Structure formats: structure tokens, C-alpha cells
Amino acid sequence: MRTLRVFGTTFTLAAIACFAYLVADVAHEGLGHGGACLALGGKLIVLSTTYEDCSIRSRLIDGAGPLAGLAVALVAWAILRIAPPRAPAARIFLCLVFAFAALWNVGYMIKSGLLDQGDWAFVIAGLEPSWLWHIGLAVLGLALYAGAMRVLGTVIIRDLSGGDTQTPFGFTLTALVAAGALSAIAALLDPRGSNTVFTDALPSSLGSLGLVWIGWVLNRRLPNRRIAIEPSLLWIAAGVASAVFFVAVLGPGVP
DSSP states (O other), X not given: OHHHXXXXXXXHHHHHHHHXXXXXXXXXXXXXXXXXXXXXXXXXXXXXXXXXXXXSOOHHHHXXXXXXXXXXHHHXXXXXXXXXXXXXXXXXHHHHXXXXXXXXXXXXXXXXXXXXXXXXXXXXXTOSSXXXXXXXHHHHHHHHHHHHHHHHHHHHHHHSEEEEEEOHHHHHHHHHHXXXXXXXXXXXXXXXXXXXXXXXXXXXHGGGHXXXXXXXXXXXXXXXXXXXXXXXXXXXXXXXXXXXXXXXXXXXXBO
């Protein structure tokens, strides 16, 4: 019976992670890039899990993606702080929305600052002195990433503790693997080619590696702490539905 319960909680957690990653991805690509494109009078050509193509170009469109993702992360955090749901699964969902949206978009700052690639690099393109803007972006990204990890640690301890199956490390690793697998599978159908699995999808999902680091640290500091989660057919159904939509609809792109 315990083995079945562990399997049920793990599958439920993976489903919640898929749903949370869908929210973080759509916030970045759809709400952010897509919304800014339409707001500036452009036309959306294609919207997928890894990119958005607009008929016009603007720094505002480039910056709107990560900013919208960060806004959604802050909303999830604010709900947990001000009016946390009673259901443990709902709190886990909000925690993972914060983790994926915050760490992905802040991690993007570090990548853009160091490698001159991605949305934040497009935002600062042409600004002088270029080296100073890139260093500043990377330093800001590192500081915000560290801050987001501290917030995650607090949320996991304060809002998610109380179960008897999932350790913090197991919880964070399961969530990240589920999100990474979902993003990779969807990118296999990307209209730009399956190489986007390695150039776009995995870098985005693995930008949340800090989540696993926090889980490992909590395991070391609080070896008896467990995550409050129970098997839930409702959350499994929501996760499966979101995964199917993410892969079958957004994966090949919506023209």
C-alpha cells in the first residue's frame, strides 16, 4: 500500500509540475511577447512553447516576455503570502509556478549577460558601453536568482511541509524532471526543428536548477522534513490535459 501511495503522490506531483510549467511558459511567450506584439500594433505570426514571432520588432516585445514571467511569479508568491489555499496540492502548484517563472526569467539575465544571447541581450543591444551593460545584467541576475532561491526555501518550509512520503529533494527533483521532459517533448515538434530541444527548451526548463539545489540543502538541514501531498485524480487530470495541450497544440506552434 505504501508503494502505491508513493507512486500516486509522485505522479500527482509530476502532473502539478507540468501544469505549473505550462503557466510559466505561456506567461513568457504568450502573455509577455505575444501580448506586447499585439499591444504595439503587430501581428502574431507563430506562437509556440519556445518562441514567438511578431510582424514587428521592438525592445519592448523582447523585454515583455521575461517581465511577464516575473510578474506571474510575484502573483503566485503574493497569493501564498496573503491568502494561501488550504489544499496542499494548490500550494505546491503556486510554489512551482513561482519557481519555474522566477528562476527561468531571472536565469535568462545571467545567460544574456554572459553569452549575449536571448531576450535580455536583445533589450540591451546597442547600448554603450556594451561590456558594462552585460556585466551589470549578469550581476543583477545572480543577485535576483539567489533571492528567488531564498524565497523558495522559505515557501517550501512554511507552506508545503507536513507529509510523510516526499522529501524536499525528491519533491524538487521530480518537479524539475517533469518540467524538463515536458519542454523537451514539445520542442521535438517545434516548426524550427528538433534542435530547439537543446537550444531553447532544455535551457529554459533547466534554468530552474536552483529549485533542486534548495531541495538538497533542505534535505541536509532538515532530514525529517516531508512535503504535504496526497494522490489526486483531479490534479493528475489537470496535469495530463495541460501536457497534451502543451505538446500537441503549442509544440508545433499556433499560426
